[in-house]
Amino acid sequence: MEAYVLHLLxxxxxxxxxxxxxxxxxxxxxxxxxxxxxxDVFQISLLCDAPRLSLICHRMILSNFKAVSESEGWKAMKESHPVLEKEVLESMIEEENNKKERTRKINERKIYMQLYEAMEALVHICRDGCRTIGPCDKDFKANQPCKYAACKGLELLVRHFAACKLRVPGGCGHCKRMWQLLELHSRICSDPDGCRVPLCRNFKQRISKQSKKEEIRWKILVKKILRTRGIGIAPCFQQQ
Ligand SMILES: [Zn+2]
Ligand SMILES: [Zn+2]
Ligand SMILES: [Zn+2]
Known part of the structure; x- marks a missing residue:
């Protein structure tokens, strides 16, 4: 069958x-x-109106591009159907761009996910306390094991923030991150009056003084973080 299958088609x-x-x-x-x-099969499938077969060929060409582009078939197509060759090349570029875009989106999602987890852990540390830090009116040593993945890292960051001598916005890189997390928290927090996260209310009050541009930037970030988790308002930021 193999020798005749193309002719038969x-x-x-x-x-x-x-x-x-x-x-x-x-x-x-x-x-x-x-x-x-x-x-050859790709070209014949196009001529013979076999869309499924041409799609399968096209996929095979894209995923084995280097080898296929060195084949005799490719050379012949280049000679006889330069337009088709150009189309395949263009689809190859498009496929690569799509792949890059997918990777970019996955990485972006990872960052938003990490930020969301940091936000959860921040509320958890300030409200319940964990390991070595927490509200003084609570016995938080019993809160182990902790279920928040970002808690350990955040604990170190908070401890640094409390002790760092350069504690100004734009100062040390760790502190800068802590300031950003605190501000982000206040943007997401829906209960600033009952909230135990430091500066939550202060940041909320400062929002009115910020420029429109900065305001929009924050709104987009908050929306993206919440959307990553597929929720409108983060449950841990609602009144408890
Ligand atoms: Zn914890
Ligand atoms: Zn610092
Ligand atoms: Zn808050």
């Missing part, structure tokens, strides 16, 4: 023998496609 298409055509397509799709013949 063309003939069955020209003489309109649909069951034979389907049989040829299935055979090509499942077992006869190789790096060397994929370009």
């Amino acid at each position: 063309v003939l069955s298409h020209v003489f309109m023998v649909p069951h034979l055509k389907r049989e040829c397509e299935q055979n090509l799709e499942s077992s006869f496609l190789t790096i060397d013949n994929v370009i």
